[in-house]
Amino acid sequence: MLILGVDPGTAITGYGLVEQQGQRLTAQTYGVIRTPAGRPLSERLKQIYDRMSALIQEYKPDALVVEELFFNKNTRTALAVGQARGVILLAAAMHGLTVAEYTPLQVKMAVVGYGRAEKRQVQEMVRILLKLKANPKPDDAADALAIAICYAHSWRRAGLSMGGEG
Numbered sequence: 001m002l003i004l005g006v007d008p009g010t011a012i013t014g015y016g017l018v019e020q021q022g023q024r025l026t027a028q029t030y031g032v033i034r035t036p037a038g039r040p041l042s043e044r045l046k047q048i049y050d051r052m053s054a055l056i057q058e059y060k061p062d063a064l065v066v067e068e069l070f071f072n073k074n075t076r077t078a079l080a081v082g083q084a085r086g087v088i089l090l091a092a093a094m095h096g097l098t099v100a101e102y103t104p105l106q107v108k109m110a111v112v113g114y115g116r117a118e119k120r121q122v123q124e125m126v127r128i129l130l131k132l133k134a135n136p137k138p139d140d141a142a143d144a145l146a147i148a149i150c151y152a153h154s155w156r157r158a159g160l161s162m163g164g165e166g
Contacts, residue, residue, distance in 0.1 A: 002028065004061035004097075005148030006052070007140045008084040010044050011035060014140025015052075017059050018130070018148035025152055027130040028059065030141040041083070049087040056095045064092040065151040067143070068101045102150050107143075110150035122146050 001021075007014035016030035033051045035044035056064070066089065069082050092099045105115040111125045123135040123142045129149055136142040 002059060002061040003148040003151050004055065004064045005144040006064060006066045006088050007143035007147060008066060008081055008088055009140065010080040010084045011037065012140045013048050013084055014144035015055060016141055016145030016148050017061060018145060018152060020152045025129055025149060027132060027145060030136055030145055032138055032140050045083055045087045048084055049091050052088050052091040056091060056097065061097065063098040063100060063151060065100045065102065065147050067147055068103045100151050102147060107146050107150045110153045111146045
């Protein structure tokens with residue numbers, strides 16, 4: 001099973017493709033989609049949508065997993081992330097992908113076993129679980145890989161069918 005994890009944002013959207021074969025997890029690719037500051041939001045969102053669609057067409061994942069939006073003190077940031085999530089979810093729907101969403105707490109629990117884990121702990125566990133030589137960079141890509149790992153662990157634990165939600 002191929003799982004595309006996505007850490008949404010309008011400036012930087014992280015992505016990570018993880019292959020699950022039984023108990024084994026392997027990073028297939030990871031990186032970020034950067035949009036230029038100062039460009040109209042509509043152009044930035046189109047760039048995210050286009051790149052996400054291209055990734056889906058190229059790798060043909062079985063599921064797309066995205067971090068749930070959580071509200072922080074900065075409403076402007078939350079709205080921007082929500083808009084990025086919208087175009088990512090649209091890309092998934094346009095390609096008929098199963099979509100799952102997890103909170104940051106759920107991701108940390110699945111990857112580290114502790115919901116209040118620090119970012120560096122999550123990155124180190126991502127490195128260990130995927131047998132990478134170094135922690136994935138940038139942070140947004142590492143977060144996307146962690147989200148994909150969360151789905152893999154949840155899917156295996158729940159024994160869900162390929163069409164089930166995570």
